[in-house]
Amino acid sequence: MAEQFPALIIVVPLIAAFFIPLIGWWKKQLCYPWVVAVLVVTFISSLGIINTVMTTGKFSYRLGGWAPPWGIEYALDYLSAFMLVIVSFISLMVAVYSKKSVEKELPEKTVPFYTLFLLLITGLLGIVITGDVFNLFVFLEISSLSCYALIAIGEEGAPIAAFNYVIMGTIGACFYLLGVGYLYVATGSLNMADLAVILPNMYHSKIILVAFAFFTVGIMIKGAIFPLHIWMPDAYSTAPSAVSALIAPLMTKVAAYVMIRIMFTIFQPRFSVETVPVMTILGWLSFIAIFAGGIKALAQTDLKKMLVYILVAEVGYIVMGVSVANKIGLTGAILHILNDAFMMACLFLIVGAISYRIGTRDIHKLHNLNKIMPFTMGAFTITALSMVGIPPACGFFSKWYLILGTIEAGQWAFAAALLCSSLINAVLFFRVIECAYFKPMEPAYANDGGETHMAQRDEAPLTMLVPIVIMAAGIILLGIFSGNIISSIIQFAVPASF
Amino acid sequence: MKVIALIAAIMTGALLIYGIEEMPEWGDPNSPASSHVSPLYIQEAIEKTATPNMVTAVLADYRGYDTLGETTVIFTAGIACVLMLRKKRKGGGD
Amino acid sequence: MLDYVIGKYNFWIYVVLMMIGLYAMMGKKNLVKKLIGMNIFQSAIILFYISTGVKKGGATVPILMGHAQGHGHQAIDVAGYLNPLPHVLMLTAIVVSIATTGVALAILILIYRRYNTLEEDEILKIRKDTGV
Numbered sequence: 001m002a003e004q005f006p007a008l009i010i011v012v013p014l015i016a017a018f019f020i021p022l023i024g025w026w027k028k029q030l031c032y033p034w035v036v037a038v039l040v041v042t043f044i045s046s047l048g049i050i051n052t053v054m055t056t057g058k059f060s061y062r063l064g065g066w067a068p069p070w071g072i073e074y075a076l077d078y079l080s081a082f083m084l085v086i087v088s089f090i091s092l093m094v095a096v097y098s099k100k101s102v103e104k105e106l107p108e109k110t111v112p113f114y115t116l117f118l119l120l121i122t123g124l125l126g127i128v129i130t131g132d133v134f135n136l137f138v139f140l141e142i143s144s145l146s147c148y149a150l151i152a153i154g155e156e157g158a159p160i161a162a163f164n165y166v167i168m169g170t171i172g173a174c175f176y177l178l179g180v181g182y183l184y185v186a187t188g189s190l191n192m193a194d195l196a197v198i199l200p201n202m203y204h205s206k207i208i209l210v211a212f213a214f215f216t217v218g219i220m221i222k223g224a225i226f227p228l229h230i231w232m233p234d235a236y237s238t239a240p241s242a243v244s245a246l247i248a249p250l251m252t253k254v255a256a257y258v259m260i261r262i263m264f265t266i267f268q269p270r271f272s273v274e275t276v277p278v279m280t281i282l283g284w285l286s287f288i289a290i291f292a293g294g295i296k297a298l299a300q301t302d303l304k305k306m307l308v309y310i311l312v313a314e315v316g317y318i319v320m321g322v323s324v325a326n327k328i329g330l331t332g333a334i335l336h337i338l339n340d341a342f343m344m345a346c347l348f349l350i351v352g353a354i355s356y357r358i359g360t361r362d363i364h365k366l367h368n369l370n371k372i373m374p375f376t377m378g379a380f381t382i383t384a385l386s387m388v389g390i391p392p393a394c395g396f397f398s399k400w401y402l403i404l405g406t407i408e409a410g411q412w413a414f415a416a417a418l419l420c421s422s423l424i425n426a427v428l429f430f431r432v433i434e435c436a437y438f439k440p441m442e443p444a445y446a447n448d449g450g451e452t453h454m455a456q457r458d459e460a461p462l463t464m465l466v467p468i469v470i471m472a473a474g475i476i477l478l479g480i481f482s483g484n485i486i487s488s489i490i491q492f493a494v495p496a497s498f
Numbered sequence: 499m500k501v502i503a504l505i506a507a508i509m510t511g512a513l514l515i516y517g518i519e520e521m522p523e524w525g526d527p528n529s530p531a532s533s534h535v536s537p538l539y540i541q542e543a544i545e546k547t548a549t550p551n552m553v554t555a556v557l558a559d560y561r562g563y564d565t566l567g568e569t570t571v572i573f574t575a576g577i578a579c580v581l582m583l584r585k586k587r588k589g590g591g592d
Numbered sequence: 593m594l595d596y597v598i599g600k601y602n603f604w605i606y607v608v609l610m611m612i613g614l615y616a617m618m619g620k621k622n623l624v625k626k627l628i629g630m631n632i633f634q635s636a637i638i639l640f641y642i643s644t645g646v647k648k649g650g651a652t653v654p655i656l657m658g659h660a661q662g663h664g665h666q667a668i669d670v671a672g673y674l675n676p677l678p679h680v681l682m683l684t685a686i687v688v689s690i691a692t693t694g695v696a697l698a699i700l701i702l703i704y705r706r707y708n709t710l711e712e713d714e715i716l717k718i719r720k721d722t723g724v
Contacts (some may be wrong), residue, residue, distance in 0.1 A: 014570060021577070063563045069535050072563045112581035119574050126567070134681055138567035141688045142574055145695055149578030152699045159702040160715060166696045167617050170630050174637055177685065178514075181637065184678075185521060185644050188534025198534075210517030503619030511611040518603045525648030527671045532647055536677045537670040544656055544668075552654040552676040553683075561680055568684045575691035579698045 005052070006061040006074045009045040009084065010126055013038055017118035024111030031114045032099050038118065039092040042125070046088040050081040054488065060131060060193075068131070069194045075131030078493035079334070083128040083257050086338055090249055090345045091121045093467040098242035100461045101352050105240045106153060113150070120146040120246065124254050133180045133266070134190045136258070137173065140222065143254075144169050147247055154238040161234035168231040172221030175214045182211035183266075195266050203271045212271070215262050216278055223255025225282075225319055226289030226312060233296075233308045241352025244304065248311055249344040253337045256318045260333070263322065264495035273325045283323035283414060289316030290417045294424035303361040304351050306428065307344070310387070313421055314340045320414055321402045327498045329405020334490050336398035339386070339478060343395060346383045346471035350376055353460035353468060369436035372458050375465055377436055379472035384429035386475050389422045394478035401486075602643035609636035623703065623710045627696050634689040638682050645678035647671060654679070 016038040024031050052059065058077035062068065095117070106113055123143025130136050148169065152162035184190060186207040187198045202208055217228070224232035236244050263272040273279050293313030300306040318340070321333025353376050354369070355361050370377045386393030399418060406414035459465060478485070522529035543555035557565055597604060613636055616629025654676040656668070700710060707715045 014566075018573065064559065066560050070538055071560050109581055109584070112577050112584070115577045116574065116581060119570065119577070122570070134561075134684075135564055135567065138564055138571070138684060138688070141692070142567060142570055145571060145574045145578060145691055148695050148699065149574075149581050152582050152702055157719065159699050159706065160719075163623060163696065163699045163703060166692065166699060167626055167630060170634070170692055171614070171617065173688075174633055177637055178640070181641055181644065182517060184641075185529070185531050188530035188532070188536065190535070190677075206520045207517050210513055213513060500619040503615050503617075506618055507611040507615040510614055511607050514603075514607045514610065518600055518607070521600060521603060524600050524602050524643065525646045527647040527649060527651070529644075531644045531678070532675045536675040539676050540654065540670050540673050541668050543676075550656040552656070552673065553679045556676050556680045557683060564680075564684050568687045571688050571691045575694045578695045582698045582702055 003052075005045040005048040006076060006129060007063070009042055009049065009088070010122060010129065012041050012045070013118050013122045013125070017115050017122060020115040020118065021111060024114070028110055031110055032095075032102075035095050035098075035114050035118060036092070039088065039095050039121070042121070043085075043088040043092050046081070046084040049076055050085050050489070052076075053078055053081040069189050069191045072135050073131045073191065073193075074129045075192060076129065078489055079257070079260070079495075080128050082334070082338070082489050082493050083254070084125060086341050087121070087124050087128060087250055087254065090341055091124075091246060093345065093471060094242060094246045094349070097245065097349055097352070097464050097467040099463045101240070101242045101356055101464070104356060105242075109153065113153075116146040116150055117242075117246070119143075120150065124250055127254050128257060131192050132190055133183065133192060133195070137177055137180060140173055140176065143251070144173060144222070147243075147251065150243040150247075151235050151239040154240050154243070156238070157234065158238035161231070161238050165231045165235045168221055168228075172218045172228075175218030175221070177218075179211045179214035179218060182207050182214065186211070192261070192266050196268070199266065199271070200268060203275055208271075209276065212262075212267060212276060212278070216259075216282075219255055219259045219262065223252050223259065223315065224312065225255070225259075225315055226285050226292065229289075229312050229315075232312070233305065236308045236311070237302065237305045241304075241348070241355060245345055245348035245352055248308070248348050249341040252311065252315050253318075253341050256315065256322070256333070256337055259319075260322060260330075260495070264330075264498075269325055269495070269498065279323045279325050282319055283411065286316035286319040286323060287414060287417050289313060289319070290421045291424075294421055294428070297428055298424070301363050303354070303363055303366075303432065304348075306363070306432075307347050307351060310425070310428065311344060313424075314344065317399070317402055317418065317421075320418070321405055324405045324409035324411060324414065325498075326405055326408050327494055328401055328408055330494045330498065331486060331490055332398050332401030332403075332405050334493055335401055335482065335486065338485070339394040339398045339475075339482075342471055342474050342478060343383050343386055346379060346468065346475060347387075349464070349468050349471065350380050350383070353464045356464065357458055357460055363432055363435055366432065366436045367439045372456065373460060374457070376460055376468055379468045380436075381433060382472045382475055384425075384433060386479070387429060388426045392476060392479050394475050394482060397479060397482040602646075603640070606636045606640040606643070609633075609639065621712045623700055623712060627693065627700070630696070631689070631693060634685070634692075638685055638689070641678045641682045641685070645675035647674055 020031055023034055053076055061074040063072045102110055102113055120143050123139045126139030127136055148162050148166050152159050186205060187195060189195055189198060221228045236248050290313045293309045297306045297309035318333045318336050321329045351361060386395035389396045389399045403415045403418050539552055539556050543552045544550060547555040547559045549555040610633055613629045613633030617626050620626050651672055651674050654673045704710055707718050709715060
């Protein structure tokens with residue numbers, strides 16, 4: 001059983017997704033427990049995988065028993081096992097949360113919604129686990145296709161945003177495919193480990209350079225890395241809340257993972273850093289991204305829009321950590337993938353819960369929210385502190401490593417940008433907290449009867465509240481145990497070539 | 499927008515043409531693409547998979563997992579259309 | 593120079609097709625035209641892959657003839673058959689491209705239902721007028 005976990009983690013959600021239309025045809029209410037049960041199995045498998053990796057080191061799983069360069073293999077090392085745990089845990093939490101929000105936002109579409117939801121997760125897991133560059137493309141397209149559809153059924157303006165995403169996403173995927181094609185022409189192989197062996201002898205080749213350029217641009221589009229994020233704000237902010245809570249933290253992080261894989265596993269740092277100036281370019285782009293994202297976020301009054309622009313800046317942090325290309329910076333980037341996935345998921349879950357209960361996401365209409373939804377706002381405050389970088393919460397630690405990494409690389413401007421962004425985040429979140437906690441209630445709020453003078457306690461439903469509280473607790477726990485996480489997983493997840 | 503599109507297209511084209519220079523001659527049987535992984539497919543496919551058509555052998559056997567992904571893509575697209583286009587049964591037409 | 597172009601004309605053709613597709617995807621105002629551009633773009637990549645599988649000098653389609661199962665022990669001449677791998681990859685990529693087109697068309701139907709037009713600037717105008 002244990003040695004089959006790598007296969008199970010993909011096959012179980014995949015087959016389960018095929019069954020959802022049948023189950024939904026029989027009894028619609030069973031879809032939700034089915035999805036949650038499947039994701040529990042997935043999460044257990046991911047724990048099994050990381051346990052195996054931690055006890056026996058990295059291993060590979062041959063699909064169909066074909067030897068790697070000819071067949072497809074799963075390559076499981078610390079980094080991919082770590083990402084699997086993140087993806088499966090966050091998707092489990094979002095799935096638990098999704099019940100009420102789907103019932104409210106998409107009452108007629110539960111069955112296809114959950115089918116695509118599982119397919120999206122399958123795609124993301126597949127991207128992380130696979131050791132074959134073409135197989136990665138296939139999974140990328142599974143996740144993207146389900147993503148397009150899930151976004152398109154959102155609120156006003158969602159179809160347009162989804163169509164723009166289709167166009168941009170296809171350019172990204174095709175660029176990735178071109179990169180694969182060029183590598184194939186130059187080497188004749190599609191296996192990541194095999195490519196890593198062959199490529200160092202041909203780093204001078206122009207074909208390899210072009211392939212690398214197309215890989216980078218393709219992943220930048222898919223991961224909404226500045227300045228190719230233009231499709232992202234509209235798409236993520238108009239999607240249904242359960243969908244944005246899933247894709248906002250995960251799609252960008254998985255793309256960041258692919259970026260690290262390509263730059264430091266398939267290619268070696270000596271190519272990615274020395275032969276081409278791509279790291280300098282990426283570093284300065286993320287420098288701009290941090291400020292541009294923060295400033296755009298300041299201009300928003302819609303809470304979800306604000307979060308989406310913060311996400312642009314947060315992706316900038318990760319890319320910055322990758323771009324300084326030293327061990328500490330990369331540790332920070334990988335730790336921030338974990339922390340930011342938690343923080344972003346938590347924030348998007350909270351926004352979904354607020355718009356479920358209050359019916360608005362306008363920052364200025366959130367008066368007395370601490371009385372109405374005390375637990376949700378408590379979680380929001382914890383996450384906000386983490387985003388700003390207050391020590392016990394996890395956001396501080398990844399930022400600390402990122403800053404150390406930029407200093408070690410001698411990039412003082414980057415370190416300053418990271419510090420400034422903490423300040424911007426403080427302003428952004430204090431604005432919301434001020435409205436929610438300290439603004440006197442306007443009498444106009446009383447829309448349910450007229451004479452309501454005290455806000456009624458009206459907490460989010462339990463299925464929404466539990467994931468939010470778990471995520472908020474997770475943010476604190478990740479902060480407290482971040483030393484352990486780094487020493488037992490992340491330091492091995494940093495590519496060995498550093 | 500048209501200008502940006504034109505610039506993007508030309509830049510992409512220029513990058514691709516830059517790469518062409520070192521591409522192996524078209525149809526060269528000794529190019530890496532034809533000499534690293536693929537000869538084994540041609541030589542062993544019949545023996546290992548009992549399929550005379552090598553494309554089928556690779557598609558359904560060596561890289562069968564890609565094909566599973568491919569069918570999943572079709573399924574995804576089908577369900578995506580159901581999700582987006584199915585209407586409530588009350589209005590009838592637009 | 594001419595030899596240089598002709599010797600690798602497969603690449604030149606796909607580069608041109610790809611530029612046309614990319615331009616249409618980004619520069620056209622009509623959403624269906626964008627979609628057609630996307631198809632041209634994907635076809636260009638498919639042509640590129642297929643052309644990498646070609647072997648000159650008498651190679652034929654990768655289907656074994658006269659090697660009955662079990663006693664095909666005489667060595668199979670690798671140069672006699674085309675490279676099957678790009679074909680396999682492109683079978684998958686064609687399916688992906690069709691599926692993407694399908695999803696994109698479904699999204700276009702959603703857009704048309706809502707705005708009654710598929711011209712990007714008209715949609716933007718409608719959205720501006722309604723204040724969304």
